[in-house]
Amino acid sequence: MTDTINNNTFSSDDWDNGPKEEFLKSENLAPSMTYWQDVGRRLRGNIPAMVSAAVIILLILAAVLGPSFSSHSYEDQELSFANIPPIINLYQITPGRYVYMHRNLRLIETTSGGDLIETVGMEKEDLFKKKMFYDIDGTRIILDYSQRPFKLTDVDGKPLETWKKTGPGGYLLGTDALGRDLFVRTLYGARISLLVALIATLANFLIGVIYGGIAGLAGGRTDNIMMRIVDIISTIPLTLYVILIMVVLDSGFLSIIIALGSVYWVNMARIVRGQILALKEQEFVLAARTIGTSTMRVLFQHLLPNSMGVIIVTATMLIPSAIFIESFLSFIGLGVSAPMASWGTLCSESLDSIRTFPYQLFTPALAICITMFAFNFLGDGLRDALDPKLRK
Amino acid sequence: MKKILLVLLISAVTLTSAFAGGKQEANEKATNVPQEIVYIVNDESSDLDPGTSSETFADPAIINCFEGLVTTDANETPIPGTAESWSISDDGLVYTFTIRENAKWSDGKALTAEDFAYSWKRVLDPATAAKNAGMLYSYIKNGSKIFQGELPMDEAGIKVIDERTIEVTLEAPTPYMLQMFAFRCFYPVRKDIVEADPEGWHRSAETYISNGPFKASEMNFGESIVLVKNENYWDAENVKLEKITFRVISELSTALTAMESGDVDGISDVPAAEIPRLKAESDAFYILPALGTTYYHFNNKVAPLNDNRVREALSLALNRRELVDTITQGAGIPAFAVVPPGLAIGGNDFREVGTNYGGSEKANVEKAQKLLAEAGYPNGKGFPELRFSYYTHPTVKKLVEAMHQMWKKNLGIDLKIVNAEWQVYYADVLAMNYDICAMGWGGDYAHPMTFLAIFTSDSANNLSNWSDPAYDAAIASAQSETDSDKILEYMHKAEDLLMNENRILPVYHRSYTMMMGSQVKDWRRTVLGSIVLKDAYVTE
Numbered sequence: 036m037t038d039t040i041n042n043n044t045f046s047s048d049d050w051d052n053g054p055k056e057e058f059l060k061s062e063n064l065a066p067s068m069t070y071w072q073d074v075g076r077r078l079r080g081n082i083p084a085m086v087s088a089a090v091i092i093l094l095i096l097a098a099v100l101g102p103s104f105s106s107h108s109y110e111d112q113e114l115s116f117a118n119i120p121p122i123i124n125l126y127q128i129t130p131g132r133y134v135y136m137h138r139n140l141r142l143i144e145t146t147s148g149g150d151l152i153e154t155v156g157m158e159k160e161d162l163f164k165k166k167m168f169y170d171i172d173g174t175r176i177i178l179d180y181s182q183r184p185f186k187l188t189d190v191d192g193k194p195l196e197t198w199k200k201t202g203p204g205g206y207l208l209g210t211d212a213l214g215r216d217l218f219v220r221t222l223y224g225a226r227i228s229l230l231v232a233l234i235a236t237l238a239n240f241l242i243g244v245i246y247g248g249i250a251g252l253a254g255g256r257t258d259n260i261m262m263r264i265v266d267i268i269s270t271i272p273l274t275l276y277v278i279l280i281m282v283v284l285d286s287g288f289l290s291i292i293i294a295l296g297s298v299y300w301v302n303m304a305r306i307v308r309g310q311i312l313a314l315k316e317q318e319f320v321l322a323a324r325t326i327g328t329s330t331m332r333v334l335f336q337h338l339l340p341n342s343m344g345v346i347i348v349t350a351t352m353l354i355p356s357a358i359f360i361e362s363f364l365s366f367i368g369l370g371v372s373a374p375m376a377s378w379g380t381l382c383s384e385s386l387d388s389i390r391t392f393p394y395q396l397f398t399p400a401l402a403i404c405i406t407m408f409a410f411n412f413l414g415d416g417l418r419d420a421l422d423p424k425l426r427k
Numbered sequence: 428m429k430k431i432l433l434v435l436l437i438s439a440v441t442l443t444s445a446f447a448g449g450k451q452e453a454n455e456k457a458t459n460v461p462q463e464i465v466y467i468v469n470d471e472s473s474d475l476d477p478g479t480s481s482e483t484f485a486d487p488a489i490i491n492c493f494e495g496l497v498t499t500d501a502n503e504t505p506i507p508g509t510a511e512s513w514s515i516s517d518d519g520l521v522y523t524f525t526i527r528e529n530a531k532w533s534d535g536k537a538l539t540a541e542d543f544a545y546s547w548k549r550v551l552d553p554a555t556a557a558k559n560a561g562m563l564y565s566y567i568k569n570g571s572k573i574f575q576g577e578l579p580m581d582e583a584g585i586k587v588i589d590e591r592t593i594e595v596t597l598e599a600p601t602p603y604m605l606q607m608f609a610f611r612c613f614y615p616v617r618k619d620i621v622e623a624d625p626e627g628w629h630r631s632a633e634t635y636i637s638n639g640p641f642k643a644s645e646m647n648f649g650e651s652i653v654l655v656k657n658e659n660y661w662d663a664e665n666v667k668l669e670k671i672t673f674r675v676i677s678e679l680s681t682a683l684t685a686m687e688s689g690d691v692d693g694i695s696d697v698p699a700a701e702i703p704r705l706k707a708e709s710d711a712f713y714i715l716p717a718l719g720t721t722y723y724h725f726n727n728k729v730a731p732l733n734d735n736r737v738r739e740a741l742s743l744a745l746n747r748r749e750l751v752d753t754i755t756q757g758a759g760i761p762a763f764a765v766v767p768p769g770l771a772i773g774g775n776d777f778r779e780v781g782t783n784y785g786g787s788e789k790a791n792v793e794k795a796q797k798l799l800a801e802a803g804y805p806n807g808k809g810f811p812e813l814r815f816s817y818y819t820h821p822t823v824k825k826l827v828e829a830m831h832q833m834w835k836k837n838l839g840i841d842l843k844i845v846n847a848e849w850q851v852y853y854a855d856v857l858a859m860n861y862d863i864c865a866m867g868w869g870g871d872y873a874h875p876m877t878f879l880a881i882f883t884s885d886s887a888n889n890l891s892n893w894s895d896p897a898y899d900a901a902i903a904s905a906q907s908e909t910d911s912d913k914i915l916e917y918m919h920k921a922e923d924l925l926m927n928e929n930r931i932l933p934v935y936h937r938s939y940t941m942m943m944g945s946q947v948k949d950w951r952r953t954v955l956g957s958i959v960l961k962d963a964y965v966t967e
Contacts, residue, residue, distance in 0.1 A: 112832045114749040118700070139703040139756065165707060180707040212700060213753070213829050368819055373828045373844045387680055387821050388700030 074344075077420040084416020087409040094406065098225035106205060107216035109223040110374040115154050116143070117214040118392050119203045123149060126187055127198040128171045135203075136187050138391055140180055142169055150204030208398050211381075212388060220376040221398050227288065227377040228358045228406060231295065235357035238296045239350050243303025248334050250304065251311025262308065269301045273360060277369050287372040291361055299357060306349050310342040344421035351414035355407045362403055378403050460965050463670040464692040464947055466958065467682045471648065471675045475629040476621075477614040478550045481558035483869055483956060486611075487673045488652050490957040492533075492637035493614040494660075496524045496543065496593075497605055501951055503873040505605040509538065509615070509638060509661070519600030519909060520568075522608075526591045531659040532617060533642035540593040542615045544585050549621070550612050551583060559612040561886065562871070565906060566604060568596040599907035602914070603874040610872055614638075640666045640961040650675060667964035679821065686711070686942050692965075693943035693950075695958065699822055702756035702940055711942045714758050718870035718954045719937035720767050720878065721759075721826075726862050727893035727930060731811070736802040738929035741863075743795035744837040745830060748788035751935050754825045758940045761788045762933035764926050765868070765882075766875045769954065772918070773911025777875045781919055784926045792837045799838055807839025813862035815842040818852040823865050826934070859892050866890060867937070869956050876905065879921050882930070891930050898924045 068076070078084055102109065123135045125145060134142045134155060142155040158168045158175075165181035176195065179186045187195045203209065207218040250261040276294040284290050314320065315338060323333050339346075364370045365379025373380075378399040385395030472485035477493050498508035507513075510524040530538040550557040551564055553574055564570030568584025584596030597604065607613065617636045620628050628634040632653075635643040640660050645653035654671040657663065674691065676682045679698040686694045697705060697712070705712040725732045725741075732738060747761035760768065763786030768778040796806070804810045817827040827844060834840045842863065847855065856864050868888075870877040880886060883902050884894030898921050905917035925931065943950055950963040 110832060110835075112829060114746070114753040114829060117753045140707065183708055185707065212825055213832070368846070372846060373824065374831060384821075384824075387698040389680065390683075391700055391704050 074420045078416055081416040081419060083412045084420075087412035087416070090405065090409040091413065094225055094409070095229060098222055098229050101222040101225075102219050105207075105216060105219045107219050109215065109220050109376055111215060113210070113214035115214065116151050116203075116206075116210055117212055118388070118395075119143075119151065119206060119210045119214075120392065120394050121202060121207065121209040121217075122200055123203050124197045125149060125199045125201060126195045128174050128176060132171055132174075133198065134171070134176075134187075136178065136185065138185070140167065140178065140185065142178065142187075144171075146204070147199075148204055149199075149201035151206075209394055211384065211395055212392075217381075217395065217398055220381060221378070221402055223376050224378040224381055224399060225402065225406075227371060227375070228361060228403075231291070231357055231361040232354045232410075234292050235295055235299050235354055236350055238300045239303040239353060240346075241300075242296075243300030244307050244339065244346055246300065247304035247307030248311055248339055251308035252315055252330065252334050252338065254312075254315075258308070262305070265301045265304050268298050271298075273298060274364065274367075274369070277364055281369065288370070288375065291364055291370055295357060295360070299353070302353060303346070303349055306345060307339075307342060310345050311338050314338050314341055348414060348418040348421060351410060351417055355410040355414075358406060358410075359403070460946075460967055462668045462965055463672070464668060464960070464963070464965060465672040465674055465690070466943075466960075467674050467676050467685060467691050467694040469675075469677050469679065469682065469696050471652070473630075473648075475635070476616070477611040478546060478616055479555060479557040479559075480611070486957050488643065488654070489611050489614070490639075491641045491654055491671065491960055492635065492639045492643060492657075493611065494639040495609050495611075495613045495615075496526070497608040497613075499606065499609045499873075499953070503606065503954060505609060508609070519602075520597050522595045522597070522604065523588070524593050524595075526593070527661050528591065529661045530638065531661070533637050533657045533659050535659050536617075537590075538615060538638050539590045540587045541590075542617065543593050544587050545618045546615045547585050547613065548580055548583060549616070552580065557612060558887065559610075559871070561880070562607060562610065562612050565880075566597050566599075566601055566607070568598050570598065600909045601906065602909065602911065603872060603876065606872045606874065641668075641671060644670075666961060668960055671960055683942075686944075692947050693941065693958075695939075695941050697940050697942060699754060699756045699758070699825075699940075702758060705942070709942065711944050713939070713941055713943065713952075715939040715941065715952055716769055716954055717937040717939045717956060718767055718769060718873065718877075719867060719956070720762050720765055721865075721867040721934050721937060722762070722765060723830075723932040723934060724856070724861070724864050724866050724891050725930070725932060726859060726864075727891055728859070729813070729862050729892075731802060731804070732813070732862065734802050735928050736798040737804070738932070740795040740798040740802070740838060741834060741840075742786065742929050742932050743791040743798070745833055745932075745934070746788075746790040747786075747934060750826060750829055754822060754829060755935065755938075758938040759935035760938075761786075762936045764922055765931065765933055766878045766922060767870075767936035770870070770873060770875045770878075772875065772915045775911075775915060777915070777918070780915060781922060790833065790837060795838060799840075804840075807841070810838075810840045812841065812843050814845045815863045816845045816847070816852065816855065816861045817865040818849045819846060827865060830934075856890050859890075863932075864890075869937075871955065873954065875918055876902075879905075879918055879925075882921075882925055893930050895924055 118137070118139060125133045125135055127133055133145045133147055135145050137143055144152045144155050146152065155169055155171065158170045160167045165179070167178040167180070169176050169178065175190050177188045177190065177192070179188050189195065206216050208221065209217050211217055211220065246261065250258045273294060276298055277290055280290045280294050284293070320333060320337055323337055361370060361377060362379035362382070365377045366383045368383070370379050371377045381399035382396060385392070385399070389396055466487070468484065468487055470484045472480060472482040474480040474482060475485050475488050477489045480489070494508045496508055496510035496513070497505045500506050509526060509530050511527045513522060513524045515522055526538065526540060532538055547563060549555050550560055551567070551570060551573055553560070553576065560574060564574040569578050569582045572578040573580055573583055586594040586596070588594055615638055620634050620636050624634065630646065632643040632646045635646070637643070637657070640657055640662070641654040642657040643652065644655040645651070651672055651674045656666055656669050660666060676685065679696055682694045683697055683701060685691045725738050727733055751757065751759045751761055763783040764781060766777050768776060770777045799805070799807065815827060815831060817823050831842055831844055834842065855861060856866070868878055868881060880902060881888040882891065883889060883899050901917050901921035901924065905914050905921065908914045908917060939952060939956065941952065946966050948964055948966060951959040953959060
């Protein structure tokens, strides 16, 4: 018997690589992939999630680099150019002299390209007929506001033709009530929002994951006490925390960051704890414990990596709500202090003039909308991709 | 531009007085139209006690529910109110009022001279802690000494002659005293009601017993105050409105929506951004002259604000014309001193006689920079990061941001903007815990004294952390003087002391922007800001 075995010993030369493709084809098998490769593949197949990821990357790039491409800073104000919409109608008075009729009943002289020059001085106003008279290079024109829409007419009352529709030079999205560039302010708001997203993620990972992990793994009385603390924290509304923190610190961005950082990890802690409770009874954990692996090592080397899918999905889903909380707090006046701009303060500032200048609300509201959608779709896509049960 | 604004204000006045004087329209009063109006106010007061409250927000209820011995007409001229007549002694010291025979409280009890004596002595009593006590003790004989506890209350110059006659003796002749008698701290309150619950009587409609054209019927704090006609008012037959609802909506744009959808008859303020549109298309919109000045306090004891060069630089670096045009949308006049135009002494407009203290509507950046450099901060270098505090209000916020940026751009000074709710903010300012802060003053009676008396050293409203015995002396001289030229001189001397050193930072004189539907006639908003509905009625 021994001989036989010896005779049957194979050297590597005895093996030959068969035609792999044919083999795969014949057996109808998929190439072997690691878990993360598989996740990546499925995520790439999810078009909304990929678009969202692209939007988020674009947003980050725009927030970091965007403001440096504009000649305005977020706090530069030009009071005479307040409330200029993104698209303005130019009227040609004489060749080379162009004006824009502001809805606040002012004329602003512009270049032919729409660059704003200065407010045109009024000659006189007839308050009863509701007309304003102007004299530009000898050409007399009348701003008639006796009925809507306001008209710019010549001396005979004939309405002037719009010469050109264009953007106000240098102000891509128009200006706000103090003549500040809305585009730059919206991008600056994106910085605030993304910073909040970053802080929320950090708080979730640093505090939530570890806290939940320890509670889940320790179990028993420790778990009970730790989770009751979480319950207490989560029952107190975040707004209240912010107000309380503002009593100690000044109102502003720091208060929001501290409030978010100190309480925003509780959902994550609960989810991680649940995950750990389920995983810690499994064989690979028992095996690790049998060979004397330390508790910390079990937690960080075995349990948490195996919960990573759930953690990533939860974090992605919590980011938009953190952004929204910041916007909301800023909206009700508890947020960033002037002259800083966040999407929330931009919204609340524009609410006053929503009837006359709705574009001021539109921009930040759209920015919030797009960001929320992007993070939610990405989170959705990640959840589908990370769920092993959906593996085909 | 200034002229245009004046024309605007004047035309607004003409429009209102057309309403106020529109008696010829009285015939068209349709009996079948319900005589009820709803008017939105932006804030409410927790203190509706006419004797103790100094808050503007308490005004709608107090002014329409109560009436003093004297009241004022559309031109702020004193006319008989609860008193049918009065006489003034030749030396101007003794006022004798005769109360109307049919003067009654809203619960039907007779209103007597004793009621007035009690009410005034209550305000004089320091234990009452009336915020306007100064308006009595500065003028009534022995008032200051009684307020300081040096004399008993019996020594006050208030004497009941008989049930319908009361005599008031002043410390010194005061030409504007009759106007003061029309102010709320001279209104009567009911002794039995007030003593039963000194803190709470004015917070419940049942105990809010008054003597004016209307009486309270519901008080839903945070929501509305409802007034109904007071059948026991001496002139009840000329009061046409049956019911007034003062609804509280703090958001200006929400109030405007309610107004434009026809839910309410009037609103007390509109968002500044809507002014041009409303001016053009709404016949319910009014810009009315106001006796009020928006100014900012420098904390005069905080370095480097204790240096006049710094204060002057800060003042010169502001382009007030731009601020007024953009932020208040033209509803205001750039201010360089505290007393607004429209207040006359002896026929001379106080503002026109005075100077504007070297201020210009546009910023004088070069001079400002030079002054700041002389003070040791060339281009703002080394200037400490002072706090620039304001209270939550959309217009104030815009103004603060614009001023902050002007200082940053023109002087290189970067201040730290700090915001708080009014209650928190006001407590901080009272404690002098601020560097530069937003404030303002609306007049209480039509005399420049109402603005200048707030900066004396013993005034509870002097929040500038500055006092000057020479200023106090000038005010005291003006208060005891009878010759109007001399009063004018003393009061200008006081204002010079305040403004030559830029102790405060005036920004603009206010106007009221409000709306009232054209179906409401004969309403009146006084230059002091009160909405007076005694003569108002509703047509189709």
